[in-house]
Amino acid sequence: MKNLVVLVSGSGSNLQAILDACEQGKINGRVSAVISNRPGVRGLIRAVQAGADAITIDHKLYASRAEFDAELSRRIDQYQPDFLVLAGFMRILTDEFVNRYVGKMVNIHPSLLPKYTGLQTHQRAIDAGDTFAGATVHYVTPELDGGPLIMQIQVAIAANDDALALSKRVLAAEHALYPQVIQWLCEGRLTLAEGIAHLDQKPLHLPVQMNNTSTC
16 A cells, blocks of 8 residues: 655645545555645645644745745655645645655646646636646646646536636546546556656556546
């Protein structure tokens, strides 16, 4: 059973999907700690309810991004995690921090990368007239939302969609997507080599596509 540390900044709905999958045996892993850069968020409550350590490292108390990241690394390393999971963690991490965990750290982003890195992804997809939005799980590298792609799920954009309605459907799809990727990590099926994600030792030159009605 692999040891997971999850980083959050808010409500932690993807965290809950991961915790549930661990409890149900769908992920061969255990969340030992949840760390938030914001105090009092619901993600920390979810951690306590699941029996994981809930840790706050308030980024506002640190003079620089580097000082915050150094403390974050120190606390993470106390748990010696096999994998570091970003689940709505709204901080840009320093290159030094990222390089410390390359190959062990994944993130979920609410767009079909490489489209729409950064924020306001749903509105940007609607404004562009896209047929589909979605979410992507990727390895974290120093390039913002630019790490090797692992898996995606598409969500159809309806003619009357606004960003809020679309975001709710994408988030629901994320709850199936992220646990699947984390299980691949815990099984040893998913690795990073030469800057490319590999599944079952085969390079993923394009991300795996999850069917929106499937839980794989």
